[in-house]
Amino acid sequence: MTFWQDxxxxxxxxxxxxxIGWGLTVEAAQLILxxxxxxxxxxxxxxxxxxxxxxxxxxxxxxxxxxxxxRVGPWGIFQTFADILKIFTKEYIxxxxxxxxxxxxxxxxxxxxxxxxxxxxxxxxxxxxxxxxVGLIYVMAVGAIGEMGIVxxxxxxxxxxxxxxxxxxxxxxxxxxxxxxxxxxxxxxxxGSLSLGAITAxxxxxxxxxxxxAALIFFITSVAExxxxxxxxxxxESELVAGFNIEYSGLKFGFFFVGDFLHAFxxxxxxxxxxxxxxxxxxxxxxxxxxxxxxxxxxSLVYLVNILMRAALPRFRIDQMMDFNWKYLTPLSLSVLxxxxxxxxxxxxxxxxxxxxxxxxxxxxxxxxxxxxxxxRAINRPRAEVVSRPRPLARPExxxxxxxNGGVS
Amino acid sequence: MIPLSWYLILAxxxxxxxxxxxxxxxxxxxxxxxxxxxxxxxxxxxxAFWRYLYLTSTAYNGFVxxxxxxxxxxxxxxxxxxxxxxxxxxxxxVAAEDFTALQG
Amino acid sequence: MSTAQILFxxxxxxxxxAAVMVVLSRRIMxxxxxxxxxxxxxxxxxxxxxxxFFAVVQVLVYVGAIATLLIFAIMLTRGVMDxxxxxxxxxxxxxxxxxxxxxxxxxxxLSQWNRFNSAAPALPQDAYDLTLxxxxxxxxxxxxxxxxxxxxxLLAAMVGAIYLALEKRGN
Numbered sequence: 138m139t140f141w142q143d144x145x146x147x148x149x150x151x152x153x154x155x156x157i158g159w160g161l162t163v164e165a166a167q168l169i170l171x172x173x174x175x176x177x178x179x180x181x182x183x184x185x186x187x188x189x190x191x192x193x194x195x196x197x198x199x200x201x202x203x204x205x206x207x208r209v210g211p212w213g214i215f216q217t218f219a220d221i222l223k224i225f226t227k228e229y230i231x232x233x234x235x236x237x238x239x240x241x242x243x244x245x246x247x248x249x250x251x252x253x254x255x256x257x258x259x260x261x262x263x264x265x266x267x268x269x270x271v272g273l274i275y276v277m278a279v280g281a282i283g284e285m286g287i288v289x290x291x292x293x294x295x296x297x298x299x300x301x302x303x304x305x306x307x308x309x310x311x312x313x314x315x316x317x318x319x320x321x322x323x324x325x326x327x328x329g330s331l332s333l334g335a336i337t338a339x340x341x342x343x344x345x346x347x348x349x350x351a352a353l354i355f356f357i358t359s360v361a362e363x364x365x366x367x368x369x370x371x372x373x374e375s376e377l378v379a380g381f382n383i384e385y386s387g388l389k390f391g392f393f394f395v396g397d398f399l400h401a402f403x404x405x406x407x408x409x410x411x412x413x414x415x416x417x418x419x420x421x422x423x424x425x426x427x428x429x430x431x432x433x434x435x436x437s438l439v440y441l442v443n444i445l446m447r448a449a450l451p452r453f454r455i456d457q458m459m460d461f462n463w464k465y466l467t468p469l470s471l472s473v474l475x476x477x478x479x480x481x482x483x484x485x486x487x488x489x490x491x492x493x494x495x496x497x498x499x500x501x502x503x504x505x506x507x508x509x510x511x512x513x514r515a516i517n518r519p520r521a522e523v524v525s526r527p528r529p530l531a532r533p534e535x536x537x538x539x540x541x542n543g544g545v546s
Numbered sequence: 547m548i549p550l551s552w553y554l555i556l557a558x559x560x561x562x563x564x565x566x567x568x569x570x571x572x573x574x575x576x577x578x579x580x581x582x583x584x585x586x587x588x589x590x591x592x593x594a595f596w597r598y599l600y601l602t603s604t605a606y607n608g609f610v611x612x613x614x615x616x617x618x619x620x621x622x623x624x625x626x627x628x629x630x631x632x633x634x635x636x637x638x639x640v641a642a643e644d645f646t647a648l649q650g
Numbered sequence: 651m652s653t654a655q656i657l658f659x660x661x662x663x664x665x666x667x668a669a670v671m672v673v674l675s676r677r678i679m680x681x682x683x684x685x686x687x688x689x690x691x692x693x694x695x696x697x698x699x700x701x702x703f704f705a706v707v708q709v710l711v712y713v714g715a716i717a718t719l720l721i722f723a724i725m726l727t728r729g730v731m732d733x734x735x736x737x738x739x740x741x742x743x744x745x746x747x748x749x750x751x752x753x754x755x756x757x758x759x760l761s762q763w764n765r766f767n768s769a770a771p772a773l774p775q776d777a778y779d780l781t782l783x784x785x786x787x788x789x790x791x792x793x794x795x796x797x798x799x800x801x802x803x804l805l806a807a808m809v810g811a812i813y814l815a816l817e818k819r820g821n
Contacts, residue, residue: 281714562753567673569745610793617800621807628814
């Protein structure tokens with residue numbers, strides 16, 4: 138293994154030998170390497186956000202027939218640095234009546250939860266933080282921590298718009314987690330492992346060819362998890378002013394902002410790992426570092442689709458969002474899982490040239506059936522008046538009054 | 547090395563704190579939270595017994611108990627919260643002592 | 651005192667302190683956040699017991715699902731309980747007495763047991779294979795009945811929860 142083929146492994150080896158040469162024990166050297174790796178990974182991901190924010194603003198600007206940022210530096214590339222400087226100089230406003238600990242902890246959790254996902258993502262064969270045997274569950278569990286951050290922000294702010302945003306966030310994230318996990322069971326089933334490294338290594342044929350519907354479901358639900366358009370009900374400006382982060386200012390707001398962008402990119406990385414073969418590509422066996430290049434090209438493509446979707450689609454209404462999840466995505470993901478498992482069992486041992494058309498055909502049939510059902514229901518069903526009928530929970534004074542005297546006592 | 551007794555005492559303590567919450571809290575959501583604490587205490591016990599007394603490479607008895615307990619905890623929360631929300635809707639209260647319709 | 655012992659003491663102190671705050675805290679939302687901390691602490695205890703799978707599942711199920719559900723219920727029922735008054739029943743001293751008695755009794759009985767202080771055996775190399783565990787859960791020779799019973803329980807709970815929480819249209 139020479140330096141040019143895998144500079145990362147060579148560098149780690151060199152550093153370890155250097156540390157041991159200085160008289161440290163092997164364990165201490167390993168500990169220092171772990172710490173350094175963590176710092177590099179977290180710092181690198183945050184540095185990436187600076188670029189991501191610029192790219193996204195530029196692309197969305199072009200889609201909307203604007204120039205986008207173009208003043209600071211060539212093509213406006215240093216715009217984000219100017220924004221960071223501005224955000225640093227802002228005052229921290231703590232409104233009256235906030236619950237201080239949750240209020241201040243929430244932005245930290247929002248960013249930390251995203252960076253924690255980076256710890257298990259395999260960038261190349263050798264370049265990863267940790268290859269956990271329960272990697273997928275870890276990713277989902279870390280997502281739960283981010284959810285908790287939003288809830289704390291919404292509750293701690295002592296603001297009804299923030300609380301409404303948190304309500305929506307919890308409802309949306311908890312609901313969309315279900316089809317997401319079910320869709321992710323297909324890559325797990327194909328690899329026979331929950332570890333992200335093993336899932337990547339098992340994809341001699343990319344999973345998107347085996348389970349395109351599962352990939353589609355994962356993509357949609359991941360956009361919903363991040364809370365981007367068309368699923369940005371969490372922070373809908375026109376309805377909730379800004380949602381859960383309304384009371385935040387200065388760097389605390391910046392944390393949410395950074396967390397949002399980084400989360401979108403991170404979820405694109407997960408899509409790459411689960412469905413696009415991660416670091417796999419030509420000549421990767423000889424030159425492992427090429428894997429990182431492939432990985433980032435694929436991730437950027439997925440992220441680009443994400444941005445274009447954000448630019449093109451209007452926002453869902455909340456009942457449409459819930460309907461779409463519970464009446465469409467969840468049953469569809471369950472049937473995809475069952476069908477793929479059966480097809481995998483029946484075509485076991487056949488060559489890939491037979492298996493892939495079978496998988497593709499079955500997925501196409503399922504998609505067709507689902508679309509027909511959805512269209513029929515959409516045509517036949519009279520549209521419910523969602524907005525005009527106040528629910529008892531939304532307006533307690535219109536609900537059924539309790540009996541006086543607490544019943545028969 | 548940690549002796550088994552430490553885990554058992556921790557679990558007993560957690561269980562008793564949870565029991566106190568169940569017996570003494572007014573808010574029925576808080577009662578549910580205390581029940582979660584008690585279930586967690588049981589989980590600690592089960593995994594400690596698995597690790598210290600029944601550790602073999604083929605028997606997963608302790609694990610299976612914990613899996614079933616996770617399912618029980620999830621089911622208990624879902625149904626419990628549904629009951630609380632339903633009761634809140636009709637009686638406008640979540641205080642456990644106000645649910646007196648079945649009192650003799 | 652070894653590293654593992656120090657870690658255990660720290661984690662268990664976190665768990666117990668957070669659990670006490672769950673029970674005693676006046677504001678129900680604070681109690682829920684303390685509960686999240688307590689559940690994290692229990693996950694760390696699981697990790698100390700070499701059950702890292704359950705440590706991760708604990709965070710996923712308890713923090714991701716159960717605590718979120720609880721917080722959702724708290725938000726739905728906000729403002730009904732008066733936070734400024736005591737949150738404990740009138741009879742709480744009796745409850746305290748019962749709990750202290752139970753704890754004393756448990757510790758006393760356990761201390762009579764001859765394996766109370768047993769040390770952990772070394773972890774065998776293959777003791778912890780998730781694939782084998784999955785196969786054991788679903789094989790008829792293994793734990794299929796328990797696994798299916800858990801699934802049926804979850805299904806029943808789901809149906810029951812939907813039925814109970816459903817708004818009755820028309821009244």
